[in-house]
Amino acid sequence: MAGGGFSKLPNGSVVVALSLPDPATGPGGGTVRVLVHAGNRARALTRLRNLGLRAVYLRGNSQPPTPDEITAVLHHPDGLVWRTAPDCAEELWHPIRALLRPARPA
Numbered sequence: 316m317a318g319g320g321f322s323k324l325p326n327g328s329v330v331v332a333l334s335l336p337d338p339a340t341g342p343g344g345g346t347v348r349v350l351v352h353a354g355n356r357a358r359a360l361t362r363l364r365n366l367g368l369r370a371v372y373l374r375g376n377s378q379p380p381t382p383d384e385i386t387a388v389l390h391h392p393d394g395l396v397w398r399t400a401p402d403c404a405e406e407l408w409h410p411i412r413a414l415l416r417p418a419r420p421a
């Protein structure tokens with residue numbers, strides 16, 4: 316795992332940011348930045364694990380979410396978004412369903 320972190324918001328909830336291997340490219344491929352809004356850190360990680368990302372852990376706070384990332388996840392109805400990392404300013408945030416959707420056969 317490349318890194319991650321969290322920010323506690325004034326209302327007591329948290330935004331957790333994690334850099335994970337891209338499921339589409341597999342091991343050794345690119346990474347994605349995943350943002351989760353939840354009541355606490357444990358709940359945020361549970362949300363990801365319930366989606367099938369079983370080996371998700373947050374160790375330390377080396378890469379907390381930026382203010383722009385916090386804004387993006389707070390304005391998404393699911394409170395769970397991603398985009399490729401390193402961040403590309405032109406790429407929009409995607410709902411988590413787009414990351415976990417199985418690839419269609421060609």
